[in-house]
Amino acid sequence: MSKSKTFIIFQDNADARPFIDAVEQDNPDISIDYQPGMVRFENEGELIIRRETVEEIIGREVDLQEIHVHLVSIGGNIEEDDDYIRLVWN
Amino acid sequence: MAVKKRLNMRKRYELLTRGLAWEPSYQPREKVFPYEDFEGIKITDWDKWEDPFRLTADSYWKYQAEKDKKLYAVMDSFAQNDGFLNVSDASYINALKIFIQGVSPLEYQAHRGFAHLARQFAGEGAQIACQMQSIDELRHIQTQIHTISNYNKYFTGMHDPFHMHDRVWYLSVPKSFMDDARTAGPFEFITSISFSFEYLLTNLLFVPFMSGAAHNGDMSTVTFGFSAQSDESRHMTLGLGIIKFLLEQHEDNVPIVQKWMDKHFWRSYRLLGIVSAMQDYMLTESPLSWKEGWKIYFEDNAGALFNDLSRYGIKMPKFHEVATAEADHLSHQVYSVFYAFSHAAGFQTTVPSAKKMDWLSEKYPDTFDKYYRPRWEMWAEMEKEGKRFFNGGLPLDCQVCQIPMVFTDVVNGNPMKPTHRVSEYKGDKYHTCSDGCRDIFENEPEKYVQALVPPQQIFQGNCGGETIPDVLNWYHFAADDGGEYHGSTDEKNWKKWHGEQSDSGSQEKA
Numbered sequence: 001m002s003k004s005k006t007f008i009i010f011q012d013n014a015d016a017r018p019f020i021d022a023v024e025q026d027n028p029d030i031s032i033d034y035q036p037g038m039v040r041f042e043n044e045g046e047l048i049i050r051r052e053t054v055e056e057i058i059g060r061e062v063d064l065q066e067i068h069v070h071l072v073s074i075g076g077n078i079e080e081d082d083d084y085i086r087l088v089w090n
Numbered sequence: 091m092a093v094k095k096r097l098n099m100r101k102r103y104e105l106l107t108r109g110l111a112w113e114p115s116y117q118p119r120e121k122v123f124p125y126e127d128f129e130g131i132k133i134t135d136w137d138k139w140e141d142p143f144r145l146t147a148d149s150y151w152k153y154q155a156e157k158d159k160k161l162y163a164v165m166d167s168f169a170q171n172d173g174f175l176n177v178s179d180a181s182y183i184n185a186l187k188i189f190i191q192g193v194s195p196l197e198y199q200a201h202r203g204f205a206h207l208a209r210q211f212a213g214e215g216a217q218i219a220c221q222m223q224s225i226d227e228l229r230h231i232q233t234q235i236h237t238i239s240n241y242n243k244y245f246t247g248m249h250d251p252f253h254m255h256d257r258v259w260y261l262s263v264p265k266s267f268m269d270d271a272r273t274a275g276p277f278e279f280i281t282s283i284s285f286s287f288e289y290l291l292t293n294l295l296f297v298p299f300m301s302g303a304a305h306n307g308d309m310s311t312v313t314f315g316f317s318a319q320s321d322e323s324r325h326m327t328l329g330l331g332i333i334k335f336l337l338e339q340h341e342d343n344v345p346i347v348q349k350w351m352d353k354h355f356w357r358s359y360r361l362l363g364i365v366s367a368m369q370d371y372m373l374t375e376s377p378l379s380w381k382e383g384w385k386i387y388f389e390d391n392a393g394a395l396f397n398d399l400s401r402y403g404i405k406m407p408k409f410h411e412v413a414t415a416e417a418d419h420l421s422h423q424v425y426s427v428f429y430a431f432s433h434a435a436g437f438q439t440t441v442p443s444a445k446k447m448d449w450l451s452e453k454y455p456d457t458f459d460k461y462y463r464p465r466w467e468m469w470a471e472m473e474k475e476g477k478r479f480f481n482g483g484l485p486l487d488c489q490v491c492q493i494p495m496v497f498t499d500v501v502n503g504n505p506m507k508p509t510h511r512v513s514e515y516k517g518d519k520y521h522t523c524s525d526g527c528r529d530i531f532e533n534e535p536e537k538y539v540q541a542l543v544p545p546q547q548i549f550q551g552n553c554g555g556e557t558i559p560d561v562l563n564w565y566h567f568a569a570d571d572g573g574e575y576h577g578s579t580d581e582k583n584w585k586k587w588h589g590e591q592s593d594s595g596s597q598e599k600a
Contacts, residue, residue: 004394009297011316015160036377037304037312038297065145068153069160071320073293075391077398078142078327082099089398 006076016070136213142327180584201227284329286354355407360491488523
């Protein structure tokens with residue numbers, strides 16, 4: 001059986017860009033779908049956002065909970081820590 | 091002098107959100123939380139509750155304020171720059187009319203419902219999550235009213251949505267859905283709204299439709315839509331969290347929860363039939379069809395979810411295969427009802443343009459040309475001859491979902507055969523639109539016989555009078571709110587505004 005897909009959708013705007021780029025960097029082979037106003041990432045299995053990557057792109061300290069401002073939707077169980085947010089199906 | 095590293099998120103969150111409650115001593119616990127037991131749900135330990143997002147109140151306010159600042163900046167600029175002139179076409183606005191009449195009042199009811207839960211759940215983690223959601227829902231209704239009030243200055247049908255919501259025939263579809271959940275116990279309510287509606291299906295409303303709003307130049311609506319949906323991500327995790335919590339608390343909860351999932355999946359799905367029509371027919375340009383959205387947001391996503399829940403013995407909701415089979419037909423059937431009865435609606439409809447029909451043929455290669463295009467072409471012909479088709483009678487509505495009997499036996503390969511069902515209860519006959527709705531009726535007939543079904547109420551003389559104008563007046567519809575879009579006040583204004591604009595300022599606008 002193929003692995004379940006997790007997904008995350010961001011608004012497609014400048015403030016969300018560091019999060020969008022970080023997801024792209026940290027999840028090789030992820031599929032990216034640009035729809036009007038939004039970007040949808042989908043991955044077989046898990047999907048991760050690392051604080052370190054976002055901070056590198058944005059050039060300042062980041063609280064990963066800033067993601068709430070840019071997020072449109074998610075699919076998967078969420079695991080939230082200081083250093084990462086991970087979406088996963090068991 | 092080593093500076094102590096701050097606590098990690100889990101610990102910090104635990105300290106800030108746990109141990110805030112107390113055991114009641116003046117009154118027995120069951121009197122303080124009187125709604126917790128009667129549904130048969132067994133909670134052995136509320137402390138096992140885990141919040142999926144570890145959002146404390148201070149962060150909550152901070153991020154919500156940021157969301158609102160961004161949203162209101164867009165709304166302001168939209169109003170200031172006459173953004174309404176730049177949407178793809180005035181006919182698109184009809185989808186927003188359905189939104190403010192049909193969806194926004196549900197946000198308010200959800201606010202009330204979660205406030206009730208925040209008080210009635212005995213666990214503090216669940217209380218806080220419900221409190222936040224209650225405030226979110228209030229934010230949604232407020233931002234929707236603020237956004238759409240700008241359109242209300244220029245277009246018809248948006249002047250009295252709450253009055254309409256409680257009375258109008260097609261608005262009884264969303265209203266009865268929410269009333270059903272609101273009159274259930276707290277655990278059924280949260281299964282209905284947070285899980286079946288928000289987790290399973292809300293993406294279909296707030297993602298492709300809002301992306302469609304962006305595609306049609308409506309930057310104001312897309313912004314409130316995505317802003318609301320960002321809260322929705324939190325609500326979805328609450329929905330999944332509560333389901334897992336209930337399933338883990340006691341095995342006796344499993345069959346109860348499964349039954350609620352089955353019921354409210356079908357209720358939510360039927361409600362979203364309206365969204366399918368908005369998505370495929372009312373967006374001038376649709377980036378994604380209902381069927382494509384259904385594949386991504388239901389088939390793939392719910393497939394993964396129920397895979398995950400199968401270890402508790404939970405199965406995909408009953409009749410999900412019917413819903414998936416209907417994806418090829420749903421929007422065409424629902425919009426045809428709107429078309430035929432729009433003389434009694436608070437929005438206008440029209441035959442889809444040639445370009446739109448070609449798009450529908452492309453997206454629905456197995457069904458559109460075969461079943462639906464010929465009817466649209468016939469109706470277009472009738473309109474040309476000055477005989478625009480309106481159904482002069484009143485429809486027979488389903489006793490459960492309250493949609494007129496338009497659905498057919500698609501799942502068994504008979505798309506021309508209606509699935510109208512009849513049940514008997516205490517000597518009276520009750521009509522439902524499908525096996526899904528009949529099942530719901532027959533499980534709780536004593537609840538659904540009380541449903542206020544609009545056509546029956548009109549015939550009984552409870553809706554303002556005997557003629558259609560009497561009823562429309564009682565709805566607070568103005569004479570130019572409904573009917574055919576061609577020749578409507580909205581279309582006339584749209585042409586006038588753009589005619590003037592092409593003389594003076596079209597170059598700057600482009």
